[in-house]
Amino acid sequence: MDIPVSVGPMNEGERVRGPDMYVELAGPKSYGFELTRIVDNASDKVEIIGEDIDKMEEGSRTPFAVIVNVSGDSLEEELEGVLERKIHEIFNYIEGVMHLNQRDSIWVRINKDSFNKGLRLKHIGEVIKEVYKGEFPFIKHVDVTFITDPDKVKEELEKAREIYSKRDDRTKNLHEEDVDVFYGCIMCQSFAPTHVCVITPDRPALCGGINYLDARAASKIDPEGAIFEIPKGNCIDEEKGMYDVVNDVVYEKSQGAIEAMALHSALDKPSTSCGCFEAITFYIPEVDGFGVVDRGFKGETPLGIPFSVLAGQCSGGQQVEGFCGMSISYMKSSKFFQADGGWKRVTWMPKELKDKVRDAIPEDLVDKIATEEDVSSIEELQNFLKEKGHPVVENWESMATVEEESPMEEEHIEEYEEKVEGVERVEYVEGSTESQDSEITVPTMYLPEGFGGFQSDVKIILKNAVIKVEEIIIVKEGNSKNKDK
Numbered sequence: 001m002d003i004p005v006s007v008g009p010m011n012e013g014e015r016v017r018g019p020d021m022y023v024e025l026a027g028p029k030s031y032g033f034e035l036t037r038i039v040d041n042a043s044d045k046v047e048i049i050g051e052d053i054d055k056m057e058e059g060s061r062t063p064f065a066v067i068v069n070v071s072g073d074s075l076e077e078e079l080e081g082v083l084e085r086k087i088h089e090i091f092n093y094i095e096g097v098m099h100l101n102q103r104d105s106i107w108v109r110i111n112k113d114s115f116n117k118g119l120r121l122k123h124i125g126e127v128i129k130e131v132y133k134g135e136f137p138f139i140k141h142v143d144v145t146f147i148t149d150p151d152k153v154k155e156e157l158e159k160a161r162e163i164y165s166k167r168d169d170r171t172k173n174l175h176e177e178d179v180d181v182f183y184g185c186i187m188c189q190s191f192a193p194t195h196v197c198v199i200t201p202d203r204p205a206l207c208g209g210i211n212y213l214d215a216r217a218a219s220k221i222d223p224e225g226a227i228f229e230i231p232k233g234n235c236i237d238e239e240k241g242m243y244d245v246v247n248d249v250v251y252e253k254s255q256g257a258i259e260a261m262a263l264h265s266a267l268d269k270p271s272t273s274c275g276c277f278e279a280i281t282f283y284i285p286e287v288d289g290f291g292v293v294d295r296g297f298k299g300e301t302p303l304g305i306p307f308s309v310l311a312g313q314c315s316g317g318q319q320v321e322g323f324c325g326m327s328i329s330y331m332k333s334s335k336f337f338q339a340d341g342g343w344k345r346v347t348w349m350p351k352e353l354k355d356k357v358r359d360a361i362p363e364d365l366v367d368k369i370a371t372e373e374d375v376s377s378i379e380e381l382q383n384f385l386k387e388k389g390h391p392v393v394e395n396w397e398s399m400a401t402v403e404e405e406s407p408m409e410e411e412h413i414e415e416y417e418e419k420v421e422g423v424e425r426v427e428y429v430e431g432s433t434e435s436q437d438s439e440i441t442v443p444t445m446y447l448p449e450g451f452g453g454f455q456s457d458v459k460i461i462l463k464n465a466v467i468k469v470e471e472i473i474i475v476k477e478g479n480s481k482n483k484d485k
């Protein structure tokens with residue numbers, strides 16, 4: 001079949017903005033999913049249940065599912081997750097097509113140009129078939145089914161969710177200490193060039209689509225591919241999850257951009273984040289704890305900003321201390337940010353997410369973690385935590401004395417703004433603490449090194465941050481001796 005538009009990696013990274021869009025399939029204002037399954041007998045057919053896009057109104061939005069069934073010799077079920085992740089790449093190969101996210105949070109747009117050139121779903125199905133067979137010689141036959149019938153999407157979505165959760169459960173009894181190798185994935189480097197996912201039994205990839213066993217199966221079948229083995233080497237820090245060989249590999253694969261990576265800390269050398277993370281853990285200095293927000297939550301976090309703005313702080317392959325993209329299933333891991341205190345430091349999360357991971361939250365903390373139903377600002381969050389006796393409150397007093405112990409030289413934020421790009425981040429630090437008027441005082445807080453994307457030799461202190469930010473102080477370590485006063 002002739003495809004009426006170009007197909008190839010040159011189209012990756014193309015965005016389809018609202019005014020250029022012919023149709024939107026699934027996405028945050030609708031629903032849908034993608035699923036790849038290993039079956040006994042696929043027969044190379046492309047099927048559409050519901051309408052193709054030429055029957056859809058221009059500018060409209062439709063629920064959407066993509067189901068790819070593949071068959072071939074010695075295909076293991078473990079490959080499903082990795083093959084499924086490929087759907088994202090294939091859609092983005094096609095001119096005028098944008099695909100974001102994975103599993104049940106996919107978001108697809110097709111632009112007017114490509115629609116007018118004649119592109120239809122059936123063509124996309126053919127491309128999926130060809131790329132699967134071309135890139136994975138072990139795949140013999142591929143069936144692609146698109147569903148645009150809303151009721152049918154809904155019905156199949158439930159089944160898909162059961163399959164995702166079964167996949168995630170497979171690694172439950174396996175831990176980092178039980179294995180000698182981890183896996184790395186650099187599939188997202190096409191748009192996040194320094195991003196490396198390190199996948200361990202205790203830390204599934206942040207896209208939520210690839211767990212340890214998936215990665216193992218993928219690297220076995222295609223050792224030269226985007227997913228590769230990483231011997232874990234010697235443990236440097238067990239709490240943080242730092243290993244010497246892992247650091248070496250991350251350094252090499254990130255083109256020297258990332259020197260070290262802690263698998264279980266969001267504060268110190270956290271994992272890099274590409275942009276496909278299912279959720280973000282973010283440090284809230286005013287409470288010395290974390291918030292967690294997932295992609296599905298459309299409201300604002302207590303910082304007064306939504307997921308999308310936070311995502312902008314830490315995507316693109318950056319290692320941003322204080323922010324970390326992650327999969328939702330990582331929250332069920334016994335090592336969930338253990339170096340930072342794990343659940344004991346989580347202070348806020350959306351209600352729906354909290355319900356989803358409730359079983360993983362230690363019983364005595366469930367009621368101490370606020371949601372959007374309890375609080376809508378930092379001040380309210382502080383009051384809530386105090387009232388509920390959240391463990392972070394115990395640290396507030398000790399934080400107040402830090403400044404006296406280590407006096408440092410001060411430079412003002414304006415100077416910093418002149419030196420680096422990314423003033424937006426400065427605005428975020430200021431904005432997050434705006435107009436608060438609380439009686440709970442945590443006068444001085446040090447943000448961790450590199451917080452918010454600042455250079456790691458710059459320390460940021462929020463003074464009197466709980467009441468309001470009177471001053472943001474930037475101290476350049478090592479410069480203090482030489483600096484004229």
Ligand code: SF4
Binds near residue numbers: 196205276
């Ligand atoms: S987020 Fe990580 S694991 Fe998932 S596709 Fe991208 S690089 Fe691979």
Ligand SMILES: [Zn+2]
Binds near residue numbers: 188207274275
């Ligand atoms: Zn990614």
